Amino acid sequence: MAHFPKYMTTVLCIPRYQKQLPYVMTSVYSQIARSEKQTEEFRVLELVKKSAQRSARRKAKKIELLPPRTNVMPVDQDWSSVWPGPRSFHPASVPLPLRQGYNKKGVSPGKFANAELMKIPNFLHLTPPAIKKHCEALKKFCTPWPEELNDENCEKHFPVEVITSDYCFSSPDIREPMARIVILKVKLSALTLDKHAKDKLLRLVGERYDPSTDILTLTTDRCPLKKQNYEYALYLLTALYHESQKTEPWESEKTVADMEYYDWEQNVSYKNVLGTLNWPQSVKDTENFKLTPEMEEYKKAISDLMNKGEDLYTISKYKEATKKLLNLPEFLPLEYTTA
C-alpha cells in the first residue's frame, strides 16, 4: 500500500452514496487522469472520449509515377526492341492514339484503363521490319533448294510421299492424339507389277486406290505413336506388294463364271470374233494373238457395255465398233434398209 498515491486511498474511503456513486467515480477518475499527466506514472483511462482527441484519418500516400514513356519516344526508334515478343497491350508503351469499345452516347473509350484492348491478341511484335529481322537471322541456317530436284525428278526418285501433322495449341501438355496419323501415298506406276499382281493389289487395297490419279493412299492411325504408325504404313506397303506378287494354287481354279468383271479374252465372244475374222481357217494360239486396232476398239466397247451397263452411249459405241470390225459401211445402202 505504501507505493499507492495518496488520492487512491481517498477513493477507497469514499462513503457509499448509493445513487451518486457513478458520477463520483467518473469525476474521481478524471481527476486521476489529470494528475497522471503530472506524475507520469499511470496510463490515461478515459471513459468518455472527447471528439478532439479522435485520431485524424490517415491520408493515403500519393504514389509518384513517371509519365507514360510514349511521351519521350523518338520517332525513328527501333520498335522491335520496344516490343520484342508477344505481350498484352500496354498503353504507356504503344505510341498510337487507339480507342476500343462501343459508346452509344459519346466517343469510344481511350487506350488508358481499357481492358478490351488488353483482351484482344495483338501483333505488335510481328511488324514487317521485325519479320524481316527474323528472316535475316534465320537465313544462315538455310540452304538453297537443289535445282536438279524439280517436280519431275522428285516423283521419279522419291515415289513415296509420307504426310504427318504437328499441332500447335494452348495447353501445358504437348500430346495431341491427332498427331499420330500417318498418310502414305505412292504412285502405282512406281511399283513393278505385272497384270496379275496389279489386279490382286487393287483388289486388296479396295477404295484406297484412286484410278484418276493412279495414287495409292494408306492411312494408319491404329498405333498410339506417330513413329509406330509410320512403320506400320511401310510394313503394309511391303506386305501388299509381296502378297500381290504371289499366285496362290486356288487362283488357277477360277472360271469365267467366277469373274467379277467381263474379260473379253476369256469369253466366247473373243473366240467367235477370231473365228469369224479368220474364216475359213481357225486360230490355234488364241492366247498370244496380236489384236488389230479394230479388235482393240471392239474389245473396249464390249467391255464397257458389259461392265458399265447398257445405256445409249455404250450401245452406240458397241454398234460402231461392230461395224468397223466386220468392215461394214457406215451407212447401209438404201435398198438394204428398206428391204
Added chain:
Amino acid sequence: MEFSRQLLHRLQPTLVGQLALVRSFHATPVCQKVQAGRYRITTKRNKPLTYEMSNPPHQIAHRKSWNSWNTANILGGVRPAETTIEDLFIRKFMTGTWHNLFLSEVIIKRQHNIIRIAGLVKQAISARKMYFLIGFTEEILSCWLQCPVKLELQTVEDPKDAIFKYI
C-alpha cells in the same frame, strides 16, 4: 337401344381420357427471364459499371470480347475441362492474392504452354509490394499449373478511370 348403351359404355373411358388430355395442356406464358451478367439500375443512378459490366453476355464478340483465350474449346481441342477449371482457379487465386486491387476482370490468355494473365490494377499499394505480388503470383501459379505464367498488368492511377458509366 341396348347396343347404343354398350357403345357409349365402351367409348366413355377414351372420351374421359381425351378430356383429361385437354385439361392438362397448360397455356401459361414461358418466363424467359435472364439475369446473368446484367445489372439493376439504381434510383440515384450512382452504381459504377465498367465497360465489361455494362455490356450483357450476348454482346460478347460484338461489343466486348472473351476473358479467357485458349484453343481448348474449338473443334478437336484438347483438355477443355481442365482448362476451364484451371482458369477458374487462376481467377480465384488472383482475386484473393490481389485483394481489392483488380479493377477489371482477370484476363487469361494461353499460347502454347504459356499462360498470360492480364488486367487493370489500382495503384493502391507501393511499387515494391506490387513487384513482390507479381513475382509471388507468377512463381506460385507456374508451380501449380506446371507451365510458365506471366503477369501483364496495367496500373490505373484513378479507379474512376476504369468506370464506363453509372446506372
